[in-house]
Amino acid sequence: MTHERSRELYGRALSVLVGGVNSPVRAVPRPYPFFVERGDGAHVVDADGDRYLDYVMGYGPLLLGHDLPDRVAAAVQSHAAEGPMYGAPTEVEVELAEFVARHVPSVDSVRFVNSGTEATVAAVRLARGHTGREKIVVMQGGYHGAQESTLVEGDAGDPRPSSPGVPDAFAEHTLPVPFNDREAVTRVFEEHGEAIAAVLTEPVLGNKGIVAPVDGYHERLRDLCDEHGALLVFDEVITGFRVGGLACAQGKLGVEPDVTTFGKIVGGGFPVGAVGGRAEVMDALTPVGEVFESGTFNGHPVTMAAGLETLRYAVENDVYDHVNDLGEQLRAGLTDLLADHAPRYTVVGEDSMFKTVFTREGPADLDGQCVAGCEQRADCPRYDHCPNCGADVADAETDRWERLLWPAMKAEGVFLTANQYESQFVSAAHTREDVEETLESYKRVLSEL
Ligand SMILES: *Cc1c(COP(=O)(O)O)cnc(C)c1O
Numbered sequence: 001m002t003h004e005r006s007r008e009l010y011g012r013a014l015s016v017l018v019g020g021v022n023s024p025v026r027a028v029p030r031p032y033p034f035f036v037e038r039g040d041g042a043h044v045v046d047a048d049g050d051r052y053l054d055y056v057m058g059y060g061p062l063l064l065g066h067d068l069p070d071r072v073a074a075a076v077q078s079h080a081a082e083g084p085m086y087g088a089p090t091e092v093e094v095e096l097a098e099f100v101a102r103h104v105p106s107v108d109s110v111r112f113v114n115s116g117t118e119a120t121v122a123a124v125r126l127a128r129g130h131t132g133r134e135k136i137v138v139m140q141g142g143y144h145g146a147q148e149s150t151l152v153e154g155d156a157g158d159p160r161p162s163s164p165g166v167p168d169a170f171a172e173h174t175l176p177v178p179f180n181d182r183e184a185v186t187r188v189f190e191e192h193g194e195a196i197a198a199v200l201t202e203p204v205l206g207n208k209g210i211v212a213p214v215d216g217y218h219e220r221l222r223d224l225c226d227e228h229g230a231l232l233v234f235d236e237v238i239t240g241f242r243v244g245g246l247a248c249a250q251g252k253l254g255v256e257p258d259v260t261t262f263g264k265i266v267g268g269g270f271p272v273g274a275v276g277g278r279a280e281v282m283d284a285l286t287p288v289g290e291v292f293e294s295g296t297f298n299g300h301p302v303t304m305a306a307g308l309e310t311l312r313y314a315v316e317n318d319v320y321d322h323v324n325d326l327g328e329q330l331r332a333g334l335t336d337l338l339a340d341h342a343p344r345y346t347v348v349g350e351d352s353m354f355k356t357v358f359t360r361e362g363p364a365d366l367d368g369q370c371v372a373g374c375e376q377r378a379d380c381p382r383y384d385h386c387p388n389c390g391a392d393v394a395d396a397e398t399d400r401w402e403r404l405l406w407p408a409m410k411a412e413g414v415f416l417t418a419n420q421y422e423s424q425f426v427s428a429a430h431t432r433e434d435v436e437e438t439l440e441s442y443k444r445v446l447s448e449l
Pocket residue numbers: 114115116117118120143144145146202206207235236237238263264272273
């Protein structure tokens with residue numbers, strides 16, 4: 001592998017793009033990231049012609065991998081060729097909204113926006129406008145995009161902006177709690193119940209994780225919201241149309257939020273976000289209600305066509321069975337491997353999401369542990385050592401992951417997400433052979449960590 005061309009591009013990029021990139025996680029690899037020239041099925045090819053098996057998949061959107069199936073490519077091309085957008089409604093946005101409303105249990109109506117961040121901004125404003133309250137409960141280590149109300153750290157007693165530029169006044173209205181801690185969120189409702197507009201959470205932490213919910217956690221959130229007149233908002237920007245298939249994580253969990261945010265997969269690889277929910281709540285948005293939401297590019301026809309045809313293709317070609325099987329095979333294989341090699345670790349993830357977390361402690365006897373990814377089972381011998389919340393993931397050996405595992409896997413020709421925190425994804429383009437090769441690579445690499 002040579003990286004001369006990537007090095008040269010990075011040199012140019014440093015002069016004209018902040019830190020050489022347009023989103024900070026892309027700058028994590030050292031000494032510099034490789035620049036991608038093109039995708040090819042489950043692989044990416046870099047500017048120097050090196051091929052990598054890709055489990056980043058655009059950080060989640062590419063359910064089908066890099067090659068658009070003919071019907072997706074044709075729909076994208078025809079909508080682009082007919083004139084990319086109009087500022088007037090089109091049929092394809094109705095079709096995608098119908099698709100989402102038909103398959104996602106809690107959704108009657110939808111507003112399409114252009115990113116996951118825009119979706120969570122709109123959801124927070126909607127919850128505040130609908131309830132007439134200001135406080136938002138979020139999970140420590142949860143991620144909801146680059147927005148003021150959720151770039152907050154600390155705890156409910158001492159919330160602070162997590163970024164310069166976010167006014168303290170925003171943080172004052174945000175109440176961070178540890179994920180999976182039923183007592184903590186109950187206490188926050190006891191203290192602030194009357195002022196809480198919404199609980200906003202990923203159903204499965206995918207950006208500081210992967211952390212699955214303990215049994216009954218989301219049910220507790222649902223009950224607390226109902227008792228106190230707050231809305232439950234699921235941020236399914238990652239899990240939407242990924243975990244639980246078309247019914248999303250909420251369908252798999254059997255818990256209905258009032259409002260759901262989507263992004264990533266629902267745009268088929270193009271910029272997208274969406275907010276959906278019960279009509280009675282959604283109708284608070286303009287033009288029916290008075291909570292302002294608007295966007296020049298909202299419901300962009302090319303994006304809508306890509307999202308719709310991607311999801312139709314997924315249904316007709318049993319894509320969820322395929323990616324979930326491979327995900328399971330990866331997690332089970334990693335669990336086996338890591339029993340013999342390596343420092344302490346936990347294998348996490350579900351359906352087509354997977355990750356290894358270098359947790360610091362572990363039990364001597366693994367009999368009865370989760371076989372294909374941590375399920376937060378209280379009777380698992382690893383339970384007291386596995387990551388139960390975002391802080392546990394942050395306390396793991398994050399440098400071992402980033403500085404040793406990532407580069408070694410890259411040298412094996414496997415492209416993983418750049419740090420310990422973010423999920424990795426299997427796509428329809430991955431094969432059983434790819435998974436076997438990946439496990440061989442992990443085996444070689446882990447034996448030397
Ligand atoms: C990616 C992500 C976002 C932000 O979406 P963008 O399109 O990057 O703005 C929000 N919430 C979750 C759970 C995400 O994974």
